[in-house]
Amino acid sequence: MNVKLVVFDLAGTTVKDDRNVHKVLQKALAKHGVTVSLEDCNDVMGLPKPIAIRDLLERRYEGSRPVTAAWINEIHKRFVEEMILFYKTDPSVGEKEGVSDTFRKLKAHNMKVVVDTGFDRQITDPLLERLGWKSEALIDGSVTSDEVERGRPYPDLIFRAMELTNVNDASQVVKVGDTISDVHEGQAAGCGMVVGVTTGAFSREVLSEAKPTHLIEQLPQLLDILEI
Template sequence: MAIELVVFDLAGTTVKDNQDVHRVLQLALAKHNVTISIEDANAVMGIPKPVAIRKLLEKQYIGTRAIDATWIDVIHHDFVEAMIHFYKTDAGVGEKEGVSDTFRRLRNSKLKVVVDTGFDRQIVDPLLERLGWKKADLIDASVTSDEVERGRPFPDMIFRAMELTGVKDVKCVAKVGDTSSDLQEGNSAGCPLVIGVTTGAFSKEELLKEKHTHLIDNIHEVVQIVSDFT
C-alpha cells in the first residue's frame, strides 16, 4: 500500500530551532519564579505546551502555590505571546535546509503534505505566514494540538490530518519528527513509516530508544524513503 500523506512536525524538524522554543518556555516560567534548565525544556518538546508546563511545574516548582489550571493558563498565555512575537520578528526564523524542495517533490508526486505541532493555532498561523508555505502551495493543511482532544503522543493530530486530506487508511501515512513524542504519535496511530530526524531537539541516541522505521539526518531523505515504500 503506497504512502498518500506525509505528516511533518514543525520546530526542529522543518523549522529552524536553535533551542528558541526552549528559551521562550524557560523565560515564561521564570516570570513566575520557576527555574528550569534547557535540558528540562527539551524533555517536554513536542507535547502540547499546557501539558509541558504542568510537567515542568510538578518537577521544578518548590513553593506552596497550587499547580492548577488557572496558573498553567497564565504561564501558557505568556509563552504563546512570546512565541508569536518571536516568529513574527526574529531574523533567525526560517525553514531548515531543503524543506521547501522536499515538500515540492512530494506534492509533485501527488502526495499530501501536512504539518502538525505541539503549538496552538495562535502561534502557528504567523509562523506559516512567515514561511510562505501556504502561499507557495507546498502544504495541504496544518494541525495544532489545541484543535484535537489529545495532543502527542496520542494519534489525534494524525487522524485529523487524514480527515483534512481525505486519506482513509493510516497505512498510507508517514510521520516525520524530531522528538520522542513525534515517534510515539506515529506509532500510536499505526503509521507504517515513522521517521525520526536526528538534527532537532532529540539526539540520535535518544530517538533510538523509540520504535521507528528510519532515522535521518536530512529532511530530503524522506522523498526516497516514501518512494521506496510499498
C-alpha cells in the same frame, strides 16, 4: 508502501530551531518564579504546551502555590505571546535546509503534505505566514494541539490530518518529527512509516530507543526512503 500523506512536525523538524522554543518556555516559567533548565524543557518538547508546563511545574516548582489550571494558563499565555513575537520578528526564523523542495517533490508524486505541532493555532498561523508555505501551496493543511482532544503522544493530530486530506488508511501515512512524542504519535496512529529527524531536539541514540522505522539527519533524505 503506497504513501498518500506525509505529516511533518514544525520546530526542529521543518523549521530552524536553536532551542528557541526551549528558551521562550524557560523564560515564561522564570517570570513566575520557576527555574527550569533547557534540558528540562527538552524533555517535554513535542507535547502540547499546557501539558508541558504542567509537567515542568510538577517536577521543578519548589514553592507552595498549588499547580492549578489557572496558573498553567497564565504561564501559557505568556509563552504564546513571546512565541508569536519571535516568529513574527526574529531574523533567524526560517525553514530548515531543503524543506520546500522536499514538499514540492512529495506533492509532484501525488502525496499530501500536512504539518502538525504541539503549538496552538495562535502561534502556528504567524509562523506559517512567515514561511510562506501556504501561499506557495506547498502544504495541504495544518493541525494544532488546541484543535484536537489530545495532543502528542496520542494519535489525534494525525487522525485530524487524515480527515483534512481524505486519507482513510493510516498505513498509507508517514509521520516525520524530531521528538520522542512525534515517534510515539506516529506509532499510536498506526502509520506505515515513522521517521525520526536526528538534528532537532533529540539525538540519534535517544530517538532510536523509541523505535521509529527510519532515522534521518536532513529532511531531503526522506525522498530517498520513499524512492523519489
